Amino acid sequence: MPLRSRTAVTHQDYSAKQLKLLGVYGVSLLIIFVVPLLLWQAAPTKALAQVDWLDIATEGALFVLGMCWLMVILSARPRGRVTNLLVLGLACYCLGCFLDLLDEMFVVKAVPIYNWFEKMPTPIGLVILTCGLWLWRDEQEVVNRQLRTREQFYRQHHLTDGLTLLNDAKTFELHLTRQLASHRPLGLLMLDIDHFHQVNQRQGMEEGDRLLSEVAQWLSSQLRSQDLVCRYAGDSFVILLNGAIAPLVSTMAEQLRQGIRTLGCHASVAWVLPPPREIATEYPLKTEALGLLLSLNEKMSQQKTMRGRGCLQEGSQQERL
Structure with missing residues (x-):
């Protein structure tokens, strides 16, 4: 549907x-x-x-x-x-x-x-x-x-996802560009629900929509007031952590990966930090924002591939046993 x-x-x-x-x-x-x-x-x-x-x-x-x-x-x-x-x-x-x-x-x-x-x-x-x-x-x-x-005090209802009531990817790019312009530290997280298509196939589209809505509400309750969560695409959510350093971002990623299990599902979580400011200023802010999102997508794809290979290896070992 x-x-x-x-x-x-x-x-x-x-x-x-x-x-x-x-x-x-x-x-x-x-x-x-x-x-x-x-x-x-x-x-x-x-x-x-x-x-x-x-x-x-x-x-x-x-x-x-x-x-x-x-x-x-x-x-x-x-x-x-x-x-x-x-x-x-x-x-x-x-x-x-x-x-x-x-x-x-x-x-x-x-x-x-x-x-x-x-x-x-x-x-x-x-x-x-x-x-x-x-x-x-x-x-x-x-x-x-x-x-x-x-929303981070930027409310545009035509840029809001109708199902989760979160802002969409375009709005996230805008916030990310503005945050890069402020020269403040930040971190990016992407959370992707594992095997979401199986939920739609086995339990129906309505159950899948309910799960996405619950994940959106749960993420909003888990983050700090200065952070921002948006629905990126499909079953993926992207998070902007303001004033974050590497230890905080990695800790938050692990906490979200573990905590989402309370909703009855599993998720893959990837994160990136922007490059040092003296290198980043050589590029336009929008280009830098798109580059960070591209890097985040690549890390998520790598993590999904590695987890898929791990599941295949476990399955083959169980067949041998």
Whole structure:
């Protein structure tokens, strides 16, 4: 299946989940707001002379704005504890605004449970909403650290891989050229999933896409905030380690090669360092960047060839035994 078609299927699945989530929350909110209407049926309506239309306008505006915030949260956030707290807090706040609005139209003092039923939702909702916003802040700090490893503050959505949500090879070349121009030390890593075609053949393209997405998320969580990871091609990922020296790059390569096994797969990892600066400045920066990527590809090809030969030798030895 082409990458664009697989990306469309992924977006369709996400949209279906969002619609299901909206349906669950929508039914819950409907129940919450229907209850006071049923209770208020026994209360007489106010005469037009008693109605304060300014209060109705302001309290109605607060209710509408609260519901708009609620719809934004429901449409923009995935399911989880933070989303539940935000939705619950906003729902209580909206319920409080709704009860204040009903109070302007009905004489509800005679309703036995009026005193606590009208006054409690708003403060309770604000407390819950505050807790949700605090947890959202903590969540956003983690997301920002991961985004820095994906984008490095250069966001161009047309240069983003639709499956892994990482930047593509063109964007990586741009970042590499900019880093070379800054004359700061750096290292390049390439990670290539071993026998990925077998995953597609045996388990299907959807399982292969899921694995690529998991590897992308895992790499983003393992790298430092100043590093950058991009999807290079197919099942290959390329990483730019800023401020790196040879021992750090080799250690990181080995850690990634060992750590990716937790995802149920194996990978080959190759790395290179740029040549000394006095030699590198003889060439244009873009040419130097392309040369580094070419050298990285050659090292990866050599490593794949050596590992393939090793597997063949092991297989022949087992046949002899």
